[in-house]
Amino acid sequence: MVPDSKHLEITLETQVESVNLAEEMCLRVAEAAGFGEDDCYRIGMSVREGVINAFHYGNQERPEKKIHLAVDITPEKLIIHVLDEGQGFRLADVPDPLAEENLLSTSGRGIFLMRAFMDEFDVVPGRTGGAEIVMSKKLPPPGSDSTNGRGRQDASSQQGA
């Protein structure tokens, strides 16, 4: 790990409540890292969608499977990993929800939202054989309008608490 980086990980049950838990945990980390309200919303939504994807598509809602969530804060960015214990999937196989024929689909927008809301997004084969979503957002510069008036120094001290 890069010096001054912070790492947090949690194993979640495959249940609906895990979606809210993951969102709340990452929102606190994002706020402590200095992200403003709009970016926190985007990060929280992306985490929700990542865990929903693992819950529903990856683990097929099977309670014996786990969802592994990890958050890294480097000096440059916040990185989120969501790993499931499913069969994995290829991004190229995910239908485009903006295509005319998919506009009225009742599902299939989660990947699109994560891509739209985060700076970087990818899906890689996970160490457990499932899919691992990796997404990141660049940290706001200290003192910028998007930092809730707090700098990263403040965020670091909160993380260490």
Add this chain to the structure above:
Amino acid sequence: MSLRATHRDAGQVTVVDLSGRIVLGDGSALLRKTIRGLLEDQRKNILLNLADVDYIDSSGIGELVSAFTAVKNQSGDMKLLHLTKKVRDLLQITKLYTVFDVFTDEGTALRSFS
């Protein structure tokens, strides 16, 4: 904040006032149950008031689309009223803003059903 839903009749239109989050789980389920109940009661012109809905995830979007399709399949109509900025932005990036009829004034929305 979990989703809350109440409804009131305005002539041939039923206005559903929603507040909270339409997300995976109880929020989406309540919306589904509400729409299903209205259709069973032959209330097929539905105006969803989203003024107090500040958060929708992909499951909630799916539930809105599902409700819209269910109403249309019964020759009814479902329209949206008072979107918050976050919800409007979400419908815009998912291109659903062009699918739903969206209003900022309840009177105008109600008249549009006739």
